[in-house]
Amino acid sequence: xxxxxxxxxxxxxxxxxxxxxxxxxxxxxxxxxxxxxxxxxxxxxxxxxxxxxxxxxxxxxxxxxxxxxxxxxxxxxxxxxxxxxxxxxxxxxxxxxxxxxxxxxxxxxxxxxxxxxxxxxxxxxxxxxxxxxxxxxxxxxxxxxxxxxxxxxxxxxxxxxxxxxxxxxxxxxxxxxxxxxxxxxxxxxxxxxxxxxxxxxxxxxxxxxxxxxxxxxxxxxxxxxxxxxxxxxxxxxxxxxxxxxxxxxxxxxxxxxxxxxxxxxxxxxxxxxxxxxxxxxxxxxxxxxxxxxxxxxxxxxxxxxxxxxxxxxxxxxxxxxxxxxxxxxxxxxxxxxxxxxxxxxxxxxxxxxxxxxxxxxxxxxxxxxxxxxxxxxxxxxxxxxxxxxxxxxxxxxxxxxxxxxxxxxxxxxxxxxxxxxxxxxxxxxxxxxxxxxxxxxxx
Numbered sequence: 001x002x003x004x005x006x007x008x009x010x011x012x013x014x015x016x017x018x019x020x021x022x023x024x025x026x027x028x029x030x031x032x033x034x035x036x037x038x039x040x041x042x043x044x045x046x047x048x049x050x051x052x053x054x055x056x057x058x059x060x061x062x063x064x065x066x067x068x069x070x071x072x073x074x075x076x077x078x079x080x081x082x083x084x085x086x087x088x089x090x091x092x093x094x095x096x097x098x099x100x101x102x103x104x105x106x107x108x109x110x111x112x113x114x115x116x117x118x119x120x121x122x123x124x125x126x127x128x129x130x131x132x133x134x135x136x137x138x139x140x141x142x143x144x145x146x147x148x149x150x151x152x153x154x155x156x157x158x159x160x161x162x163x164x165x166x167x168x169x170x171x172x173x174x175x176x177x178x179x180x181x182x183x184x185x186x187x188x189x190x191x192x193x194x195x196x197x198x199x200x201x202x203x204x205x206x207x208x209x210x211x212x213x214x215x216x217x218x219x220x221x222x223x224x225x226x227x228x229x230x231x232x233x234x235x236x237x238x239x240x241x242x243x244x245x246x247x248x249x250x251x252x253x254x255x256x257x258x259x260x261x262x263x264x265x266x267x268x269x270x271x272x273x274x275x276x277x278x279x280x281x282x283x284x285x286x287x288x289x290x291x292x293x294x295x296x297x298x299x300x301x302x303x304x305x306x307x308x309x310x311x312x313x314x315x316x317x318x319x320x321x322x323x324x325x326x327x328x329x330x331x332x333x334x335x336x337x338x339x340x341x342x343x344x345x346x347x348x349x350x351x352x353x354x355x356x357x358x359x360x361x362x363x364x365x366x367x368x369x370x371x372x373x374x375x376x377x378x379x380x381x382x383x384x385x386x387x388x389x390x391x392x393x394x395x396x397x398x399x400x401x402x403x404x405x406x407x408x409x410x411x412x413x414x415x416x417x418x419x420x421x422x423x424x425x426x427x428x429x430x431x432x433x434x435x436x437x438x439x440x441x442x443x
Contacts, residue, residue: 023050023160029196033114033153036126036197039161040107043100046070048162049110051119052079053155063150067110067121072099074121076135078150088135098132106346110159113200114151124344125368126201129352207340207355207370209239209330209362226364234328235364238388241308242332243362249334249384254431259335259384261434266292266314266382272429276420277314284320291319291375294426295419307390310423313338313383318376321348327389329365333357336383343372 029035029051037049052064064079073091077084092098100106101123111120117137122130137150203223210225219225228239249258265273273292280290294310313336321343337358341351351374357363365371377383421429 024163025194026158026160027194027196029112029157029159029198031198032156033151034112034198034200035157036109036111036199036201037159038107038109038126038195038197040105040193040195042102042105043069044102045163046100049108050160050162051110051112051157052160053152053157065112065119065150067119069108069121070099072097074098074133076119076121076133088133090133101346104346109201111201112157113202114153115200116202117151118200120201122201124346125371126197127344127352127369128204130344131201205369207342207363208357209364211243231330231364232328232366234390235330235366238307238328238330238390239362239364242330242386242388247332247334247386256431256434256438258427258431261430262312262384263382264434264437265430266312271433272421272426273312280420288317289320290314290317292420293418294421294423296423306419307388309387309419310334310426311385311387313375313377313385315377315380315382319374321372321374323372324365324389326367326371327365327391328367329387329389330362331357331365331388332362332386333359334384334386335359336377336381337379338375338383338385339378340370341374341376342370343374345372348372 039049047069049067049069050064051066066077066079066084068075068077072093073089075086075090076088077086079085090098096103096106100108106123107125109120109122109126111118111122111126113119119135120131121133123132124130206224206226208225209228209231210219212227212229215227228236228243231239249262262273265271266277268274269278276292277290280292281287283290291314292312294312295306296308296310297306318338321341323345337356339354339356340363341354343351355363363370365373420426
């Protein structure tokens with residue numbers, strides 16, 4: 001569940017439905033009996049999402065599960081015939097945490113799982129840390145009746161959106177929850193704001209990738225990894241390209257190791273990487289928010305910037321909170337280690353989770369998974385990662401920037417994923433620097 005402090009209550013009060021409402025729009029779930037609706041909008045007034053088996057007639061004989069999103073609060077209700085019953089209610093003192101957010105565009109999601117008779121509501125990415133409300137129909141209630149009325153997997157379920165209070169019962173939903181009703185907002189160009197997933201949200205996918213050839217029953221049972229064969233297609237391609245045995249700083253026969261040459265160059269301010277770090281201070285705000293981008297290969301237009309980047313992280317340094325233009329990605333640690341904090345997409349005032357990666361670990365990014373993050377090197381040595389990015393095949397917007405939050409000003413800005421060096425250029429420079437230094441020391 002979300003890290004927000006919420007006030008929860010289950011209100012079993014009933015009220016009477018007097019007439020059928022008319023939704024602003026209605027659509028069917030793409031799969032019978034389950035799915036997730038994601039609605040990306042900016043709202044200044046309450047709204048309602050209704051999952052129902054209502055037919056295209058005026059009959060009141062239908063069942064519904066209702067999500068209400070108000071000011072600083074949200075609620076689940078169920079409707080059977082003419083009766084509406086509230087089953088879950090959460091609220092916070094801060095506007096925009098649980099309810100609608102009038103200041104920015106937010107993704108509100110509603111997960112419907114007939115297999116487990118569970119509904120969930122959250123904001124931002126569909127993750128455990130962004131889930132604000134959950135209700136599982138169990139206990140003393142009649143499971144067979146619930147399955148038949150609300151969760152029949154063979155019954156087509158429609159999703160309806162209501163811009164204002166849809167029911168004209170004796171008490172309005174807004175009054176019922178003690179919230180004043182505001183003037184309704186107008187939902188413009190709504191079709192572009194709606195996305196359906198054919199799956200309900202159940203659990204987070206682990207951030208660390210393990211090759212499927214190493215699968216064993218213990219790891220599957222513990223749920224420690226996302227296996228490479230289960231990655232989204234774009235991330236799977238990138239994973240295969242960065243996990244070969246030759247993807248290493250030690251590749252090739254040289255008198256000196258590349259990792260030693262990189263370390264020497266980064267730690268000496270008169271060397272190429274040391275000069276680069278000095279010039280990059282203050283690029284994102286604080287002096288310690290910096291790293292070196294070494295691009296590999298060409299930009300074919302299918303990624304934000306050059307798709308393959310060797311990133312060099314000095315100790316006690318890292319990145320600001322940033323996202324990756326809704327792209328897919330795979331990241332392999334070639335040397336050292338990092339701590340990765342991940343954030344919700346519309347809130348950067350605190351992470352929803354973190355994990356550590358070390359040499360040869362691979363992590364992944366997708367539009368809904370670990371897309372907004374902050375990477376930091378807390379170790380006593382530099383860290384090197386190979387990062388690779390790619391737009392999804394079905395993406396119709398290719399955002400070529402990384403949005404980041406300036407830590408000093410809290411202002412969101414854009415960063416062009418450019419290059420400090422090409423790999424061959426960097427390699428030749430630092431290897432010569434290190435060879436000259438070693439020879440001067442008689443080594």
